[in-house]
Amino acid sequence: MCNQTNCLWIRSRAWLTIITKILLLLAVGQTSPTMAAVVRRQLAFISRISSRQCSRCFYSSLAAPQSQKQQDEITLLDQSYRTDEWTNISNPIIDTLSRKLHLQPSHPVGILRKIIEARFPENQYTRYSELPPVVTTQQNFDSLGIPADHPGRSRTDTYYVNANTVLRTHTSAHQAETFRSCPTPGFLISADVYRRDSIDKSHYPSFHQMEGAMLWNWDKDTAQTVENDIAKLPKVDLVVEDVPAFHDQNPKQQGHTDEESIAMSNHLKRTLEGVVEEIFGRARLAAGNISDEKLRVRWIDAYFPFTSPSYELEVFWEGQWLELLGCGVVAQSVLENAGSSFASSMLTIGVRNKVGWAFGIGLDRLAMVLFGVPDIRLFWSRDERFLKQFSPGKVSQFKPFSKYPDCYKDVAFWVNDSKISAAGGGQVSTFHENDIMELFREEGGDLIEDVRLVSPSDHI
Numbered sequence: 491m492c493n494q495t496n497c498l499w500i501r502s503r504a505w506l507t508i509i510t511k512i513l514l515l516l517a518v519g520q521t522s523p524t525m526a527a528v529v530r531r532q533l534a535f536i537s538r539i540s541s542r543q544c545s546r547c548f549y550s551s552l553a554a555p556q557s558q559k560q561q562d563e564i565t566l567l568d569q570s571y572r573t574d575e576w577t578n579i580s581n582p583i584i585d586t587l588s589r590k591l592h593l594q595p596s597h598p599v600g601i602l603r604k605i606i607e608a609r610f611p612e613n614q615y616t617r618y619s620e621l622p623p624v625v626t627t628q629q630n631f632d633s634l635g636i637p638a639d640h641p642g643r644s645r646t647d648t649y650y651v652n653a654n655t656v657l658r659t660h661t662s663a664h665q666a667e668t669f670r671s672c673p674t675p676g677f678l679i680s681a682d683v684y685r686r687d688s689i690d691k692s693h694y695p696s697f698h699q700m701e702g703a704m705l706w707n708w709d710k711d712t713a714q715t716v717e718n719d720i721a722k723l724p725k726v727d728l729v730v731e732d733v734p735a736f737h738d739q740n741p742k743q744q745g746h747t748d749e750e751s752i753a754m755s756n757h758l759k760r761t762l763e764g765v766v767e768e769i770f771g772r773a774r775l776a777a778g779n780i781s782d783e784k785l786r787v788r789w790i791d792a793y794f795p796f797t798s799p800s801y802e803l804e805v806f807w808e809g810q811w812l813e814l815l816g817c818g819v820v821a822q823s824v825l826e827n828a829g830s831s832f833a834s835s836m837l838t839i840g841v842r843n844k845v846g847w848a849f850g851i852g853l854d855r856l857a858m859v860l861f862g863v864p865d866i867r868l869f870w871s872r873d874e875r876f877l878k879q880f881s882p883g884k885v886s887q888f889k890p891f892s893k894y895p896d897c898y899k900d901v902a903f904w905v906n907d908s909k910i911s912a913a914g915g916g917q918v919s920t921f922h923e924n925d926i927m928e929l930f931r932e933e934g935g936d937l938i939e940d941v942r943l944v945s946p947s948d949h950i
């Protein structure tokens with residue numbers, strides 16, 4: 491709920507600050523450009539606060555300038571959408587819509603995407619990386635069997651464009667349409683996803699996921715076909731703590747035979763173990779770790795409305811278990827939903843008569859671990875000192891830099907003219923230019939960029 495007292499307090503505090511500053515200007519007659527800029531900024535801030543009154547009460551007013559009547563449209567990636575009382579998207583989120591970090595070849599998130607994709611043969615897994623982030627509630631929730639009272643649907647957790655339209659909260663939102671239209675048995679979807687969340691060093695309301703899935707024709711030979719496909723997967727050399735394919739608390743689906751369910755979950759697990767080996771093998775190299783100790787992973791039972799049985803995968807990394815992804819055998823109801831809107835087409839039959847698995851992996855937190863990035867907000871930096879550190883295909887360790895921009899300090903020293911000598915020579919008493927250089931190097935190291943003799947005499 492809106493906290494008016496809080497809002498008023500912000501306003502009055504801002505006004506007080508600005509009044510203080512204006513008085514100061516008058517008092518000392520100061521017109522420095524910095525001070526003017528500060529005042530201009532504060533004015534803009536105050537006019538924003540007073541026009542929206544309270545950020546929590548008038549979500550939509552944040553998205554674009556408001557007229558007297560309720561704003562009724564919002565523009566996202568050049569598309570207009572009707573707004574209503576569900577609308578809760580703010581300008582900072584709108585700004586992130588066009589960033590698409592997962593498509594940048596030299597960004598840790600983009601590098602990680604490519605590394606994972608490389609594990610999946612292109613002729614079996616079609617890549618989708620540019621699906622637009624605005625989806626319907628049907629795509630994001632209903633198509634996956636997410637119940638009406640699921641907390642993830644609330645306005646506190648999800649960015650609503652309007653009552654029926656959201657910014658996707660996960661890449662699973664595209665499962666149904668992709669199952670329907672994908673030309674290969676499998677697919678990989680990478681995309682930016684959005685969740686209303688706290689902001690701290692490991693949470694950011696925009697982040698990235700990759701969704702993967704694989705389907706087989708569902709007939710009497712399915713279990714054998716899947717077993718044959720398992721034999722073709724690249725061999726993996728990990729220590730794996732596994733759980734049974736299914737049991738009472740993590741059941742197989744009605745209609746799946748034991749053999750089908752076991753074969754599909756084994757194919758899923760072996761495929762994802764290969765991904766983990768690839769990623770963390772590279773991370774070990776980047777960290778200079780050449781130990782031949784095997785990487786440890788463990789499977790854990792999980793629950794998702796759109797898979798059964800369901801699992802999570804964890805990897806033992808730097809002394810702790812790190813949660814990597816969620817996955818499972820795709821619920822037949824999801825495949826049926828995927829076909830149902832094309833009730834009269836052949837495609838319906840195609841999707842309904844299939845079985846398979848799916849997984850979803852978060853890219854940002856994994857990229858933080860791999861590249862040693864301590865704060866998720868750094869991924870959104872436009873600072874070259876961050877962006878220039880990474881190159882395509884390479885996992886490298888992030889080198890910290892100041893959060894403040896470069897700041898040059900020029901310092902001048904006077905040195906007694908008669909004592910300085912460029913030629914130097916054997917005289918012990920003269921002070922050679924290089925001695926000064928050495929002095930600076932000792933004291934300032936690489937922080938000192940340039941040392942020059944400005945004037946040989948005293949007319950600076």
Ligand code: DAH
Binds near residue numbers: 661662797815848849
């Ligand atoms: N969509 C889930 C999330 O965002 C992750 C996920 C779990 C995706 C299981 C899947 C899956 O495809 O099968 O938390």
